[in-house]
Amino acid sequence: MEATGNSQEEVSTSKNETAADKSSVLNDAVRNHSTEKVRELLAEGADVNFKVGGGWTPLHSAVQDDQEEIVDLLLEQGADPCARKKNGATPFIVAGIVGNVRLLELFLSKGSEINENDDNGFTAFMEAAYYGNEEALRFLYYNGADVNLRRVVNEEKRSLNKGGATALMDAAREGHLSVVKILVSEMKADMNICDNQGRNALIHVFLPSDNKTRESIAPIVHFLLDCAVDVNRRDEHGKTTLILAVEIQSLDLVKALLEKNEVDINDADREGKTALMIAVEKKYYEIAKLLCEKGARTDLGDLIGIVNRKYNKKMADLLRQYGAKAGPSQPQDWEPTSKRWGEQLKVLYNMYRPMIGKLKILQHNDFRIQRTSQGGIYLGLFDGKEVAVKIFRIGTEIAKQEKMCLEQCLTSNHLVKLFGAEEKKPCLYLCLSLCEKNLEEHLRASENEVNCKSILKTLFEAVQELHMFGFGHQDLHPHNILIDAAGKVRLADFDKSKRLSEGQNDVIIKDLKVLRRLVLYVVTLGKASFEENDRDELDASCPEDVQDYVETVDLRESLVSPDEGIPVENLLRELIQHPFFWSKQTKYRFLRDVGNESDIKTRNTKHHNNKSEILKALNCDEHPLQQWTEQIDKLVLDSMLNPFSKNKNQNQNKKKPYENYVTDLLKFIRNMGEHFDEKEEKVKEIIKEPSEYFLHLFPELTVYVYKCLRSIQHHKHFPSPQCLSQL
Known part of the structure; x- marks a missing residue:
């Protein structure tokens, strides 16, 4: 019997292994374009949604290999049309990479979302742009794809400035001129949207890619320039478009950018290098000559030292002709007020930056305080003063609203202050009080x-x-x-x-x-x-x-x-003026002062409520201290009922007992405050600090008395605003 049992287990295990093997082989059959083998394996029970390395299902593989017949077969056999790989890519997104319009249409009919994205934020539309698939791009656009959608990434990637790119940036980076033209001219893609590193489509043209050459960059740049793209964006290293054109040794693009009269020829990257410095370093004589002719400054950096180290006499003669002299500039000694931003401010202070009016700023991640939907908040120096610079697009409603509100609140004591505003198309720069951190x-x-x-x-x-x-x-x-x-x-x-x-x-x-x-x-x-x-x-x-x-x-x-x-x-x-903002001592003084009211000190509260406005207000039927005499320590209570217990005439001097009225409690607090120093050590040991004792024992009392007195406009015991301002 044991032998038979073991034999059955082995058969069962063998069957399971066979099923797993068949499922694994299914993906290979798809990759080998073997439709009949796929049919055979499915008929034998292979899992149609079995995933191999990276989370690839047979359907993903069939779409990637553009095998429409196998895609149809797998879907008929129950393949999940919305399955995701480990990176979150669906068959629909893969179809965008392949550019197969029929498959894109098929997956939309099976429940795919037009703007669904993988874990890196890529949509099918972005993939079509990245791979230059024009027909797929148009199909997706006319079916509702968001042309200006920025890549959505998780908070961790966003904190590293990843994500935010658009389909136009992808097409530009990969050198697809025709796709760039379609996106801008036909689909009205926004050229000036920026990714999470502040780079627009023009910057992406200059980014490295295996699919484009220096020659293929120029036509895209010229097209975007003709369409009035913003030429003042930077790459992740703070390099301007002019610097990037110099780095790829394109005299043509350097000329084109300078002709726009929108880029500052002396602007520097985050290391302080200008376009001329880079041209000199890389021995690009013709570009250096053009820059000098167009007014590039030769007193920035040690240009003569650079050419001497490279033994480049021709370049040295050119630079001297335009006023270059030996010797680097020395950093100035300056100490900022801000502790958090001090190091960045020192770098900015000693860096050459073309001024925007009175403002010195470098829009780079190293100097960014916070992202915004418009242009971010950056460190800056306005008229020599360290500021936070909030950037808007000129003419937008939110820019007008912020500027108007700040201008009309210039005399405020508690709002950030507007020190000045500068404009340089297309941006408005509001220079505000620099703060160290937010409330969070x-x-x-x-x-x-x-x-x-x-x-x-x-x-x-x-x-x-x-x-x-x-x-x-x-x-x-x-x-x-x-x-x-x-x-x-x-x-x-x-x-x-x-x-x-x-x-x-x-x-x-x-x-x-x-x-x-x-x-x-x-x-x-x-x-x-x-x-x-x-x-x-x-x-x-x-x-x-x-x-x-x-x-x-x-x-x-x-x-x-x-x-x-x-x-x-x-x-x-x-x-x-609410009690929330009062100190413990202020609350205690308030309660004692109210307890010192003549009506409270002298009248029998049980019989005089209707004869005194303050007694009536405080001793309502539903007051929260109905049993206060039982809450207080008996020894403490007795010490006020018979304060002269050691006196031989104690029965003669014994006071009337306190009743469970709020006014009696206030009278008790007042009396204890007046006579605390006279109390026995046992009582003092229980109470320790009267303000702590009473406020802890009756936490609701202060607010109750405060609200009762407010209701009858009896304000004389409330602390003054001047007193509260010192708390």
């Missing part, structure tokens, strides 16, 4: 203790100030709240701001709702995701372990459900 980065920096109340108070003041200037922000976000070198909070990014006018409370309300989320984000030190709470519902709860939980909850609720009678435009001014 600040909260993440665990080495520093974060003052949440100070941050939020300044933020409230900033938004209130913006409203007073007549604008609503409309895009409040941790990324738009900045911390400068002095540690001051500044509000930034006003390109989505809206003007306020009478009746436009909805603009203010939108800002207030976002402030509500920001309060939670800050008090949890960024642990409560700002993005997850990006909704209008008010169900995002505050964790009970945050400091000053009661005050935090009430502040957040007050931002969206203010007390009656407070106009929405005045709400922030009122809330800046």
